[in-house]
Amino acid sequence: xxxxxxxxxxxxxxxxxxxxxxxxxxxxxxxxxxxxxxxxxxxxxxxxxxxxxxxxxxxxxxxxxxxxxxxxxxxxxxxxxxxxxxxxxxxxxxxxxxxxxxxxxxxxxxxxxx
Amino acid sequence: xxxxxxxxxxxxxxxxxxxxxxxxxxxxxxxxxxxxxxxxxxxxxxxxxxxxxxxxxxxxxxxxxxxxxxxxxxxxxxxxxxxxxxxxxxxxxxxxxxxxxxxxxxxxxxx
Numbered sequence: 001x002x003x004x005x006x007x008x009x010x011x012x013x014x015x016x017x018x019x020x021x022x023x024x025x026x027x028x029x030x031x032x033x034x035x036x037x038x039x040x041x042x043x044x045x046x047x048x049x050x051x052x053x054x055x056x057x058x059x060x061x062x063x064x065x066x067x068x069x070x071x072x073x074x075x076x077x078x079x080x081x082x083x084x085x086x087x088x089x090x091x092x093x094x095x096x097x098x099x100x101x102x103x104x105x106x107x108x109x110x111x112x113x114x
Numbered sequence: 115x116x117x118x119x120x121x122x123x124x125x126x127x128x129x130x131x132x133x134x135x136x137x138x139x140x141x142x143x144x145x146x147x148x149x150x151x152x153x154x155x156x157x158x159x160x161x162x163x164x165x166x167x168x169x170x171x172x173x174x175x176x177x178x179x180x181x182x183x184x185x186x187x188x189x190x191x192x193x194x195x196x197x198x199x200x201x202x203x204x205x206x207x208x209x210x211x212x213x214x215x216x217x218x219x220x221x222x223x224x225x
Contacts, residue, residue, distance in 0.1 A: 042215035105157040
């Protein structure tokens with residue numbers, strides 16, 4: 001089944017210790033997104049890739065970086081996690097706007113910072 | 115940029131009754147309005163969406179209406195069931211590939 005996969009599902013890290021979250025998709029979608037979601041709040045967009053073009057949100061802290069080495073994979077790097085970065089991180093994909101707008105979410109990675 | 119407001123923040127209904135969630139948006143250029151359902155600890159799942167050239171769309175017990183003039187859209191769930199209990203998010207898409215989400219509505223269906 002075509003889908004959006006995130007690994008790991010649960011990640012525990014220490015304060016200040018870099019962590020990488022991964023997302024892969026078999027939908028062959030052009031666009032990949034990273035969202036941060038806290039406590040049933042709305043997902044907050046961190047950045048997205050349109051193919052290889054990186055689009056950062058103005059209020060995304062520099063502590064958050066992303067890489068998209070190919071169409072299928074996208075990574076979220078948190079360089080120095082703080083306690084406030086504990087959250088669910090959701091990856092989503094969509095086709096570009098010429099073909100449709102539907103965003104499909106992965107299951108998320110729950111990050112705990114000790 | 116786009117701003118989406120969603121009401122109510124919580125909604126408790128008796129099983130079998132209807133539930134209505136309302137959202138307003140600010141950017142008249144917005145042209146796509148999805149609704150997501152998120153159960154506790156799970157991913158947001160797209161349940162229905164509507165484009166700006168359509169006023170209403172229905173899928174079984176779920177319907178969405180759009181009033182472009184007033185810039186608001188609503189989700190209607192009829193004959194609610196306990197499995198409808200979840201957090202529902204509306205969203206709007208203006209130019210580009212980004213969605214702006216509403217703040218969410220926690221729906222509780224009481225048996």
